[in-house]
Amino acid sequence: MTTALETQTPPPRFRRVAIIGLGLIGSSLARLLRQHGFADRLVACDADPAVLAAVRDLELADETEGDAVAGVRDADLVVIATPVSAYAAIARAIGPALAPGAILTDVGSVKEAVIRDVMPSLPAGVHFVPGHPVAGTEHSGPRAGFAEMFRDRWCILTPPAGTDPEAVRRVAAMWEAGGMRVVEMSAEHHDKVLAMTSHLPHLIAYTIVSTATDLEESLQSEVIKFSAGGFRDFTRIAASDPVMWRDVFLNNREAVLDTLQRFTEDLNVLQRAIRRGEGDTLQAFFTRTRAIRRSVIAAKQA
Secondary structure, three states: OEEEOOOOOOOOOEEEEEEEOOOHHHHHHHHHHHHHOOEEEEEEEOOOHHHHHHHHHHOOOOEEEOOHHHHHOOOOEEEEOOOHHHHHHHHHHHHHHOOOOOEEEEOOOOOHHHHHHHHHHOOOOOEEEOEEEEOOOOOOOHHHOOHHHHOOOEEEEOOOOOOOHHHHHHHHHHHHHOOOEEEEEOHHHHHHHHHHHHHHHHHHHHHHHHHHHOOOHHHHHHHHHOOOHHHHHHHHHHOOOHHHHHHHHHHOHHHHHHHHHHHHHHHHHHHHHHHHOOHHHHHHHHHHHHHHHHHHHHOOOO
16 A cells, blocks of 8 residues: 655754765765755765765765764664665664664665565664665766755655654655655555566666677677667666666565566567567557556656
8 A cells, every 4th residue: 555645744854864875876865965954964884985985075974984883873864775685784783883763764676675684683762764765867876966866756665564653754754855755655565566667677678788789799789879769768777787786686576577477478469469460459559558658757757
């Protein structure tokens, strides 16, 4: 079940915010927090010295810290923005250092696995509000981020049962202040929805571009040279962070495989219609799917 959140909460102000992982989403959130003055002190935590050097150069944080445990101490908001495969180790490390009453949230593209990996390591009194700002580009790293990336996009929160409502409201209000529309749903429902709207399209894009790279060299160069809009869009999607998408597919495998099976069945129908010259079947299929695109545009998600 999906619930739209109407927080009516003033934009939140946090005394100390620690962001773990300053890639595209983490650095964009840092820009958002600084732009709106949401944090009295902002700490950027990343294991990569080059990333922290870029953060300092861009003045995205008040402090940089290579050790996440040190970075989260005394923070009243902690955001995990690393690849999902790192969550379990991060949670085990920072759990004992989290302050009572602190809010922990994240930006991962899967949610059931996140709750499974993080919850066991959290001490009593820490409020966990899993989140997924559905926004991004094919670029990565702290220099690729921008605060406006979140505007007019959706943020999905999947708090486990019993989560403090005030913590949920504060996280929701933070994303709303960045221009996002916030909804709440179960982690299971989130993973099924995103398997269709995000994960499967990326899998298809990676596959199509891979198919193109397997063509003989002369044909491959022509495909690149004469790329039409469709292929250009696929290459853009397929340029996304490979580590992040590896983790998405491994951690949402059941929903992705179910969606992929449905897609394969539809693809077989089209393959048969093309082979048999069934123009009416093809036209009816394309007409129906064209309406979906119009719906996406009407929802301002184009």
